[in-house]
Amino acid sequence: MTDVEIDPPSVRRRSRLRQAQMALLLVLAIYLIAAYLLLPALWTHYEHQKGLANLPMVTRTAQGIPGDPMNVGLIGDKRDVVCAMHEAGWFPADPVTLKSSIEIVGSVLLDRPYKDAPVSNLFYLDRREDLAFERPVGSSAD
Known part of the structure; x- marks a missing residue:
């Protein structure tokens, strides 16, 4: 017979909380990179009247x-x-x-x-x- 350890509920809750925090941090990092680095680098303004450009x-x-x-x-x-x-x-x-x-x-x-x-x-x-x-x-x- 093998010894199987079952995590208590408090350990599972902390694990889920840690995963949620990491997911939130990842989403925030992706947003910051897209909003402040990627999109500004890709933004171009097209002027219809070239003399005003x-x-x-x-x-x-x-x-x-x-x-x-x-x-x-x-x-x-x-x-x-x-x-x-x-x-x-x-x-x-x-x-x-x-x-x-x-x-x-x-x-x-x-x-x-x-x-x-x-x-x-x-x-x-x-x-x-x-x-x-x-x-x-x-x-x-x-």
């Missing part, structure tokens, strides 16, 4: 700090662009002046709208934007 797609502030991403560029007569944007609910931003600065402070403090509040200048390829538009959201400029 090597251009930066982010504006910059006057100090060179990255600003907003390029969303849309409009080409056309200034009057037509302003009319189309106004029709869509967007308003040309006021220039930054003492008067507009006082108005924006009043808008925030008094919780009143300022649909054409000034915005900071942004530059693209060392050129300031020709027009800046904004769409009011909420009851004040804050």
Whole structure:
């Protein structure tokens, strides 16, 4: 007669827990390798307009700090662009002046709208934007 040892339930539970931990660690390692090494190495961007392929797609502030991403560029007569944007609910931003600065402070403090509040200048390829538009959201400029 042979001596057969049967593992107690606590030993089997620890064994299953250890297997689950190892499986979780393996899944995590596969995810990290795929997300941070494999997929970025395989990612390519196909640009339909070859002239845009090597251009930066982010504006910059006057100090060179990255600003907003390029969303849309409009080409056309200034009057037509302003009319189309106004029709869509967007308003040309006021220039930054003492008067507009006082108005924006009043808008925030008094919780009143300022649909054409000034915005900071942004530059693209060392050129300031020709027009800046904004769409009011909420009851004040804050």
